[in-house]
Amino acid sequence: MSKFRKKKKGVPAVNTAALPDIVFMLLFFFMVTTTMRETSLQIEAPRLPSATEVKKLEHKSLVTTxxxxxxxxxxxxxSxxxxxxxxxxxxxxxxxxxIINARSKVSEAEVxxxxxxxxxxxxxxVxxxxxxxxxLRDVNALKISYSASKAAAN
Incomplete structure (x- = not known):
């Protein structure tokens, strides 16, 4: 028997030193390229009427306001x-x-x-x-949503 045995070499650990740099680069990229609001209101913020039943809209990218x-x-x-x-x-x-302009920006299947x-x-x-x-009826835009705030429960 030999006194000195050869140690088995395993796979070296993954170096994660550059990981924080990559994360911050992605964070800054998305912060710079993301737009939060596309329109600035030229009217005063509407005080929405209250409703007892409110449903959130799905597919916000397909909503024209x-x-x-x-x-x-x-x-x-x-006035x-x-x-x-x-x-x-x-x-x-x-x-x-x-509405026609908004339709031209989406695919034909999503209209x-x-x-x-x-x-x-x-x-x-009214x-x-x-x-x-x-x-809206003239251009066959028949799917209409009226925005409202949820009424406070008494």
Whole structure:
């Protein structure tokens, strides 16, 4: 028997010294490339009406939002019937073009799943919302969601 035995060499451990650098690089990449909000509100934040039953929308990427409320800038008037499409104040006649533009940005297979969400201030007139609904009907955008806040339980 020999006094000196040869030690078996195993697989060396994985070096994890560069792992924190990689994690922080990915973190900064996603922080820089991610956009949090695509539109800035030109109308005051709508005070949504309350509802007893509220359901969250699925497929948020397929939701097109129309805001109705009072414009922040006084040059558009002081009524609660201003319509915002993307980043500008618009009229109900511009809604069909807005929907057609939104449809062109998604694939043909996803068009039937698109939803139009109307976020209207509770003081907005029903006439304005009806005008929007009629224009949506003209372009066959029949899937409409009305945004509301959940009513407090008494």
């Amino acid at each position: 129309i805001y109705v409320g009072k414009a922040k800038d006084a040059k558009y008037g002081t 609660f019937n201003r319509i915002q499409l993307n980043d500008k104040i618009a009229t109900a006649d511009q809604v069909p073009a807005f 039937p799943f698109m939803t139009t969400s109307i976020k209207a201030d509770k003081e907005s007139s 006439g304005t919302i009806t005008d929007i609904r009629l224009k």
